[in-house]
Amino acid sequence: MSIVISVENLGKKYNLIHQQREPYTALRDVITNGFTSFGKKIISPFIPKSKLARYQSPTSEEFWALKDVSFEVKQGDRIGIIGRNGAGKSTLLKILSRITEPTTGSVRIKGRVASLLEVGTGFHPELTGRENIFLNGAILGMGRAEIKKKFDEIVDFAEIEKFLDTPVKRYSSGMYVRLAFAVAAHLEPEILIVDEVLAVGDAQFQKKCLGKMEDVSAKEGRTVLFVSHNMGAVRSLCSRAILLERGGTAMQGSVSSTIDTYLEGVAIINACDFNLAALPRVGSFGSHLRILRLCFNQGMGIWHGKPLEVEMTFDCRADVFDVSFGVGLCNRDGARVVTIDSDALGKRFNLHGGERGVAKFSLEEFQLAPDTYTLDVGARSGDTFGLEYLSPCGQIFVAPSDVTPSSIVLRESVSGGYRPIARWDISCH
Structure with a gap:
């Protein structure tokens, strides 16, 4: 099968600004800070500029959310991306979804991408569920006739027919996810990217989503990238897995061996x-x-x-x-x-x-x-x-x-x- 995603030496750098802030400020703190600020203005002409800048300017440091990440994904693959919080999973998906640009390296994607990265992705809160289906379809590059053809199927899958003409800002987080997933899965993208958002849904809907993603990949030949902390879901859905650790690729391979490596590395200090x-x-x-x-x-x-x-x-x-x-x-x-x-x-x-x-x-x-x-x-x-x-x-x-x-x-x-x-x-x- 042809390669649809190619990632080479991918890196994403952020500049973190550290600025001291009081978590809670009382009236006495406001008064004290006022006198301190007034005092600094008086004595600042007598302090060397180098020392003054050290106290006035916030410090910054470089943080690499991703560094030297490389992998390839073939058409029809179901790839699980796992790792602890802060390992770089969501940053990687945002780059693949073209939400943010990489600092180093390159990404080549062949085909139309549908992303479900967080609750309400791509929805306008003031529009109804019906209007957001057409809006999302248009964002994905679908024509109106194509969206109408899939419309009933989307509504049935999301189970929100009763609330279809209600603004989505009044939806619960579970309803948001049901509709967002239904749109992303039914509007025929070549590549479907799903982050941990399915954890918001109930157990029955999660099972339904996993079945749909398996159908999308196995029967329709489309590619799925799936991020989850639920190792059972990753094991049942995915054919391969990638383990991220501190922004780098710690392992790529079979689902079972990658999950076992991940769980072995979770233990801290001792068992209790x-x-x-x-x-x-x-x-x-x-x-x-x-x-x-x-x-x-x-x-x-x-x-x-x-x-x-x-x-x-x-x-x-x-x-x-x-x-x-x-x-x-x-x-x-x-x-x-x-x-x-x-x-x-x-x-x-x-x-x-x-x-x-x-x-x-x-x-x-x-x-x-x-x-x-x-x-x-x-x-x-x-x-x-x-x-x-x-x-x-x-x-x-x-x-x-x-x-x-x-x-x-x-x-x-x-x-x-x-x-x-x-x-x-x-x-x-």
Whole structure:
């Protein structure tokens, strides 16, 4: 088969500006800063310009999101792109989608590309679902007759017929994704690029999307590039995988061997005590809250059927309210099997800037089958996605024991796993 994507020595550089900013400013700080600024104006004529510039100018540094990335994709390939947060996956897809230009290297693409990189990509919030279907089709280079031919199929797949003439700004994130994916998959692009957005949809729709992508590739000969932290989805859909690490290509090859290499590299420090301070993270409120450490059973090991205690150390840099904490465990395929969060009991906390605290939770019996699991950790404010999210941030091993566990209260989770009801406590200083 012919090569449709050729990437050679690709690099993308950003200039990061570091400027000191107070996360929270009180009235006394405003008054103090005013006097300080006035004082600097008085003494600045007597300070050498070289020293003055050092204090006035923000510092900058170069950051390579991608460096020396090379690979080829053939027509009809289904390629999984995996790696930790901050590895460069989304930057790579943005370059392939021509959203941003590379700093070094070259990209050659043969065929029409449809991209689904984030919720609502290419949608105008004031337009209805019907109007956005035609808008997206036009962006992809489709004629009106061609779009009308596929219109009913798109609406049926997205399951939004009732809301078709409603402005998409009133859609939920799940409805956004359903419509966006339906448009991208049905308007016959030669290359379909899908980022982690499918994680927003429910389990049934995710399964439907994976089936559609498989049909698009296997039956119609089109190419799919798929980014996901769900290793089960990557394993079931993709024929090859590329592992990115710190902006470079760590491995290319079969799906199984690439995923195994990725999961082997996830473990940090040891199986029960994780230093999270230096890990890349995702959060919708920036640096308001930062999770620094996670410790299971005081670092002494985890056993099936025995008590579980977890301590989560965090640093609160600004006032945040209605905060809930959570820990998730995924099996070897990346499927979530357990979610332990304070929100299961409606337990949320109000935190103040400048505080450091420890969130603790405990279970009388931890009923998880002996095996190795990958670990997610996060915190959110209210019903928003999150203040902080690290996935995956380590591996834990649940050891077998001779204890016969008794019944424990479990609550089914929308994420596909279960939510044990844990006791939560929090202390700050």
